[in-house]
Amino acid sequence: MNKILNIENLKKIYHTKQGEILAIDNFSFNLYEGEFVSIVGPSGCGKSTILSILCGLEDISEGTIRFNNNSTIGYMLQQDSLFNWRTIMENCLLGLEIKNELTKENKQYVLNLLNTYGLGDFINNYPSSLSGGMRQRAALIRTLATKPDILLLDEPFSALDYQTRLAVSDDVYNIIKKEGKSVIMVTHDISEAISMADRIIVLTSRPGTVKSIHNIELSNKSTPIENRKAKEFAYYYDLIWKEIDYHV
Amino acid sequence: MYSKEHIKYLKKIKIDKIIILSIQVFLIILFIGLWQILANYNLINTFVTSSPIRVLKTTINLYQTNNLFQHIFTTIYETVISFSLATLIGIIIATILWWNKFISRVLDPYLIILNSIPKVALGPIIIIWIGAKTSSIIVMALLISVIVTIINVLNGFNKTDSSKIRLMKSLGATKFQTFFKLVLPSSFNNIISALKINVSMSLIGVITGEFLVSKKGIGYLIMYGSQVFNLDLVITGIVILAIVSAIMYYIVYYIEIKLIKND
Ligand SMILES: Nc1ncnc2c1ncn2[C@@H]1O[C@H](COP(=O)(O)OP(=O)(O)OP(=O)(O)O)[C@@H](O)[C@H]1O
Numbered sequence: 241m242n243k244i245l246n247i248e249n250l251k252k253i254y255h256t257k258q259g260e261i262l263a264i265d266n267f268s269f270n271l272y273e274g275e276f277v278s279i280v281g282p283s284g285c286g287k288s289t290i291l292s293i294l295c296g297l298e299d300i301s302e303g304t305i306r307f308n309n310n311s312t313i314g315y316m317l318q319q320d321s322l323f324n325w326r327t328i329m330e331n332c333l334l335g336l337e338i339k340n341e342l343t344k345e346n347k348q349y350v351l352n353l354l355n356t357y358g359l360g361d362f363i364n365n366y367p368s369s370l371s372g373g374m375r376q377r378a379a380l381i382r383t384l385a386t387k388p389d390i391l392l393l394d395e396p397f398s399a400l401d402y403q404t405r406l407a408v409s410d411d412v413y414n415i416i417k418k419e420g421k422s423v424i425m426v427t428h429d430i431s432e433a434i435s436m437a438d439r440i441i442v443l444t445s446r447p448g449t450v451k452s453i454h455n456i457e458l459s460n461k462s463t464p465i466e467n468r469k470a471k472e473f474a475y476y477y478d479l480i481w482k483e484i485d486y487h488v
Numbered sequence: 489m490y491s492k493e494h495i496k497y498l499k500k501i502k503i504d505k506i507i508i509l510s511i512q513v514f515l516i517i518l519f520i521g522l523w524q525i526l527a528n529y530n531l532i533n534t535f536v537t538s539s540p541i542r543v544l545k546t547t548i549n550l551y552q553t554n555n556l557f558q559h560i561f562t563t564i565y566e567t568v569i570s571f572s573l574a575t576l577i578g579i580i581i582a583t584i585l586w587w588n589k590f591i592s593r594v595l596d597p598y599l600i601i602l603n604s605i606p607k608v609a610l611g612p613i614i615i616i617w618i619g620a621k622t623s624s625i626i627v628m629a630l631l632i633s634v635i636v637t638i639i640n641v642l643n644g645f646n647k648t649d650s651s652k653i654r655l656m657k658s659l660g661a662t663k664f665q666t667f668f669k670l671v672l673p674s675s676f677n678n679i680i681s682a683l684k685i686n687v688s689m690s691l692i693g694v695i696t697g698e699f700l701v702s703k704k705g706i707g708y709l710i711m712y713g714s715q716v717f718n719l720d721l722v723i724t725g726i727v728i729l730a731i732v733s734a735i736m737y738y739i740v741y742y743i744e745i746k747l748i749k750n751d
Pocket residue numbers: 254255256261263282283284285286287288289290428446
């Protein structure tokens with residue numbers, strides 16, 4: 241498989257008036273094309289920092305990041321961050337608008353995405369009239385609109401209640417797989433990570449560095465909800481749970 | 489079709505509304521009536537307190553001889569001018585301060601001082617610098633309303649949801665795009681409420697200005713009345729001012745209801 245992203249010895253120090261915080265130290269890893277990688281780790285270990293760095297919101301202190309074949313990034317956060325003064329269509333066109341790529345083809349592409357993924361009837365609605373799950377789907381389509389090669393998801397479902405969360409993660413997973421994207425998803429929900437990811441990276445507590453990497457091999461791998469029924473599920477859960485340093 | 493319970497609920501709301509309105513009307517009639525009766529029986533000195541009938545007469549007299557509407561429109565005109573200028577200047581300065589955090593931090597203490605000093609104290613200087621004309625009144629009103637506008641609008645700008653700002657950055661937005669596509673529209677409601685405050689601030693400024701200089705306007709009527717000890721004129725001026733400011737308030741209130749979008 242092709243390497244699409246390569247990170248070597250990443251180090252990140254935050255500077256604040258109170259002092260400096262070493263958030264990430266010596267973090268290395270490769271992402272392969274079409275792969276779904278999940279990063280788990282204790283709270284505050286630097287998971288979000290890694291994603292912020294990858295999408296250019298934060299500078300790095302040391303190390304190298306290489307994107308192969310000019311691959312581009314799409315970022316999706318916990319909050320759907322839809323603008324309530326824009327319709328769903330207008331929200332989904334935001335990225336194209338900013339990049340000055342509002343061509344007819346691109347608009348059609350977004351429209352197709354909305355139609356394919358069940359928001360076709362809502363393109364002229366405002367976000368407030370949509371359910372939490374639909375809003376998150378709209379946020380995903382906004383991210384997909386600029387045709388990124390790599391998706392960075394930062395706890396994309398944690399604002400949703402548990403039942404919706406299961407349904408939406410199924411949804412989002414299917415969309416991502418259909419569109420053939422490579423994904424890095426940060427979560428603190430181990431089950432979610434096992435049910436979705438091909439590989440799971442466990443981080444140590446801060447400063448975050450790779451503690452272990454697990455290839456998730458489930459029998460009858462299918463959608464996240466189905467994957468939860470796999471017989472290996474409990475094994476991986478136990479394994480990873482023990483590796484994360486929870487401070488109680 | 490609504491359930492019985494809901495119809496009962498709607499009815500109760502309607503009845504409450506009617507009761508409140510009736511009491512409000514009753515109170516104002518009671519106040520005016522009592523004022524007139526006390527005046528009729530000479531229980532109050534109408535030379536000092538005037539009376540509803542004398543207010544009415546003074547108003548009619550003003551209308552016939554002294555261009556009542558010219559005074560009213562002068563005040564409204566000055567208020568609208570300073571309101572518009574304060575809004576424009578306030579939003580522009582707030583934008584600059586949002587844009588450049590460094591300038592914002594440098595100017596912060598000056599803004600606070602300018603905001604807390606009673607602007608009337610600057611009146612004499614304004615008159616000397618600008619002269620006793622309409623522009624001093626507008627400058628006076630501007631001083632009173634523009635600082636508040638800057639502070640309120642800037643607060644709105646700075647309260648923009650940080651995760652939305654991150655979203656814009658992650659999409660590669662320039663600061664210009666972030667401002668016009670996110671910060672400005674998301675502060676819309678905030679700006680509208682700032683404008684509402686601005687209207688009353690401008691009116692305060694204009695009346696203060698008219699007290700200090702001017703030969704026209706409601707503030708002038710009140711000031712002139714007090715100087716010649718014509719309290720009918722003073723109280724008539726106050727009544728007219730109350731009506732004018734209530735009308736202005738309701739116009740802005742109505743615009744606000746039309747414009748503000750609920751989330
Ligand atoms: N902008 C910032 N300035 C200073 N320190 C920061 C900043 N952002 C994060 N940190 C610190 O860096 C460390 C890592 O933060 P980060 O948000 O990446 O953790 P996380 O693993 O995503 O945590 P969580 O599970 O709570 O989301 C934390 O100690 C945090 O306090």
